[in-house]
Amino acid sequence: MKALELRQISYTYPGGTKALDEISFSVEEGQSVAILGSNGAGKSTLLDILLGWNKVGDVSLFGKDLSSYGRKELGRTLALVPQSEHYNFSFTLLEYTLFGRSPYLSQMGIPTQEDAEIASQALKEVGLAAYEDRPITSLSGGEHQLLLLARAIAQQSKVLLLDEPTSALDPANRMRVINILKSLSEQGKTLLFTTHDANLAYELATHVAMLKKGKMLCYGTKEETVTSQMLTTLYETPMHVGMVEGKTLIY
Numbered sequence: 001m002k003a004l005e006l007r008q009i010s011y012t013y014p015g016g017t018k019a020l021d022e023i024s025f026s027v028e029e030g031q032s033v034a035i036l037g038s039n040g041a042g043k044s045t046l047l048d049i050l051l052g053w054n055k056v057g058d059v060s061l062f063g064k065d066l067s068s069y070g071r072k073e074l075g076r077t078l079a080l081v082p083q084s085e086h087y088n089f090s091f092t093l094l095e096y097t098l099f100g101r102s103p104y105l106s107q108m109g110i111p112t113q114e115d116a117e118i119a120s121q122a123l124k125e126v127g128l129a130a131y132e133d134r135p136i137t138s139l140s141g142g143e144h145q146l147l148l149l150a151r152a153i154a155q156q157s158k159v160l161l162l163d164e165p166t167s168a169l170d171p172a173n174r175m176r177v178i179n180i181l182k183s184l185s186e187q188g189k190t191l192l193f194t195t196h197d198a199n200l201a202y203e204l205a206t207h208v209a210m211l212k213k214g215k216m217l218c219y220g221t222k223e224e225t226v227t228s229q230m231l232t233t234l235y236e237t238p239m240h241v242g243m244v245e246g247k248t249l250i251y
């Protein structure tokens with residue numbers, strides 16, 4: 001089953017910048033796709049389109065037009081993990097993670113004990129269980145990024161869209177997030193993430209999409225796409241794909 005399908009998607013911002021130019025690709029359910037590209041290549045614009053924030057035609061989610069999804073139905077299908085988020089109010093970590101349960105709440109909007117347990121478990125998975133009752137405003141940048149992942153885990157959607165999911169993390173938390181995402185992938189979740197880290201793409205993705213100046217340079221399995229030649233073309237700087245102790249290393 002195709003989890004996502006985009007056909008000939010172009011997007012021009014009101015000021016006239018053409019951010020995406022005839023992008024077409026599809027993602028099978030359970031695949032993990034890395035979107036690589038230089039600054040300004042169109043990665044965030046693509047995520048916004050998949051979230052339905054930038055309206056364009058011909059995007060489908062599990063065979064159904066994205067624009068025909070209701071709010072709660074979309075929330076049960078798709079979760080976003082942004083790099084960061086601005087807080088208007090000072091919630092506790094548990095309260096903030098509970099927002100991930102919104103697509104499942106009744107009309108009254110009151111979370112159940114089960115919702116609280118799911119949120120608590122999600123905080124535990126990202127290593128923030130001890131901070132459950134702390135205000136979100138007290139978090140460091142990396143902890144903030146982990147919290148946003150916890151909220152998406154609590155959302156239990158079929159697809160996760162992640163914007164540079166390890167950008168603020170130290171090596172131990174980077175590895176923790178890689179392991180969480182691998183485990184979600186093994187559970188059959190579909191992942192689509194942007195990154196500037198080609199090693200992360202290679203480690204986590206089954207497929208890689210390379211965006212260059214709004215156009216799709218290539219899309220395919222990571223083995224097909226992640227080559228020294230393709231990365232050098234993508235970033236316009238010398239890149240090498242090598243092997244160190246039996247592991248692929250990109251530098």
Ligand SMILES: Nc1ncnc2c1ncn2[C@@H]1O[C@H](COP(=O)(O)OP(=O)(O)OP(=O)(O)O)[C@@H](O)[C@H]1O
Nearest residue numbers: 013015017019037038039040041042043044045046
């Ligand atoms: N709100 C906006 N109004 C006008 N132009 C925009 C807007 N947002 C993005 N752009 C432009 O669209 C292009 C694509 O931007 P986008 O943010 O999608 O790139 P990106 O690949 O996510 O970059 P980065 O890696 O730097 O985050 C860029 O040229 C950018 O300047």
